[in-house]
Amino acid sequence: IAGITQAPTSQILAAGRRMTLRCTQDMRHNAMYWYRQDLGLGLRLIHYSNTAGTTGKGEVPDGYSVSRANTDDFPLTLASAVPSQTSVYFCASSDSGGIATDTQYFGPGTRLTVL
Amino acid sequence: QKEVEQDPGPLSVPEGAIVSLNCTYSNSAFQYFMWYRQYSRKGPELLMYTYSSGNKEDGRFTAQVDKSSKYISLFIRDSQPSDSATYLCAMSEGGTSYGKLTFGQGTILTVHP
Numbered sequence: 001i002a003g004i005t006q007a008p009t010s011q012i013l014a015a016g017r018r019m020t021l022r023c024t025q026d027m028r029h030n031a032m033y034w035y036r037q038d039l040g041l042g043l044r045l046i047h048y049s050n051t052a053g054t055t056g057k058g059e060v061p062d063g064y065s066v067s068r069a070n071t072d073d074f075p076l077t078l079a080s081a082v083p084s085q086t087s088v089y090f091c092a093s094s095d096s097g098g099i100a101t102d103t104q105y106f107g108p109g110t111r112l113t114v115l
Numbered sequence: 116q117k118e119v120e121q122d123p124g125p126l127s128v129p130e131g132a133i134v135s136l137n138c139t140y141s142n143s144a145f146q147y148f149m150w151y152r153q154y155s156r157k158g159p160e161l162l163m164y165t166y167s168s169g170n171k172e173d174g175r176f177t178a179q180v181d182k183s184s185k186y187i188s189l190f191i192r193d194s195q196p197s198d199s200a201t202y203l204c205a206m207s208e209g210g211t212s213y214g215k216l217t218f219g220q221g222t223i224l225t226v227h228p
Contacts, residue, residue, distance in 0.1 A: 004158075035218075040123065042203060042218040043159070058215065090158050104216065106158030 002026055004107035006091050012113045013081050021076045021110050023091030031094045032074040033058075033104065034066060036087040043090065049074055081114045088112075118142050121204055121219030130228050134191040138204035138219045141185065145206040145217075148180050150189045153201045153221070162202075163189065194226045 007022045025032065034046040035058075045058030049068040063085060065077045074093075078085055089110045094102035121138045128134055136150075147166055151159035163178045165171045165187075171178045177190040187206075191198055204219040 040220055042119075042121070042220040043205075043216075044218070045215055048215065059217075092158075103161045103164070106160065108158050109156075 004091055004093055004105060006089075006107040006110050008110060009108070010111040010113075012115065013078075015082055015114055016080050019078045019081055019112070021078075021089055021091075021112070023074045023076070023107060024072050025074075025091075025093045025105075025107075026072065027093060027095075027105070028071060029093035029095050029105075030071070031102070032068065033092040033094075034064070034074070034076045035090045035092065036060065036085075037090060037109075038087050046076065046089075081112075083114045086112060086114045117220075118217050119204065119206060119219045121222055123220050123222060125223040125225060127225045127227065128194055130194060130196060130226055132194050132226070134194050134198070134224060134226075136189040136191075136202050136204075136222050136224070138187050139185055140187075140206055140217075142206070142208070142217070143182075143185065144208040146209045147207040148178070148187050149205040149207075149216070150176075150178060151203040151205055151218075153203060155200075159203055196226050196228055199225045 004025045030051045033048045035043040037043045044060050047066040049055045052071045091107040092104040094104045119140045149164045150162045152162045153159040165178050168180050168182045175192045179188045201221045203221045205216040
């Protein structure tokens with residue numbers, strides 16, 4: 001069982017370019033999340049989805065969009081990348097539609113640099 | 116001021132030491148408290164979870180929550196080099212904010228032999 005996979009592992013991107021970070025889970029979890037991790041700021045929630053077909057905004061959603069067409073995939077798109085979006089991006093999933101007590105399982109992360 | 120404050124360290128201790136990691140928070144609606152461990156260049160993994168005030172023990176790890184002081188702690192007894200990682204506290208209100216966690220900045224811990 002792979003758990004959560006993220007692609008690419010790392011990417012250098014020119015400012016203004018469009019980029020989609022991919023996230024796939026094989027645990028049939030209902031809820032999925034995208035976080036960014038920055039030094040000194042910890043992990044901050046970008047967007048979440050409690051079940052396929054629904055999404056919601058987290059703490060720092062501006063400049064990012066998500067879709068949840070099926071249970072397994074939750075891509076994160078940067079429509080026009082800016083240098084402040086340089087970060088490590090983590091995808092996570094949890095079992096029961098996002099109940100607070102559920103364990104969130106994290107992927108290995110995508111390191112994105114926007115120049 | 117951030118909702119959750121955590122001393123980023125870094126913290127360096129000898130093997131066998133007792134380690135104390137702490138977070139303070141300002142949102143009195145937080146009810147669920149978690150500690151995640153993150154090894155270098157890996158994703159975080161849940162270490163311990165507690166609900167409301169009180170203590171919880173799991174092997175060498177003890178989590179404490181004091182809601183009256185808005186303060187949570189993680190103690191590691193007999194620390195090992197394999198405990199070297201970044202430790203992140205996380206909190207949630209529950210209710211309609213299901214699954215939405217607020218994290219501290221993380222504390223970098225090194226246990227040297």
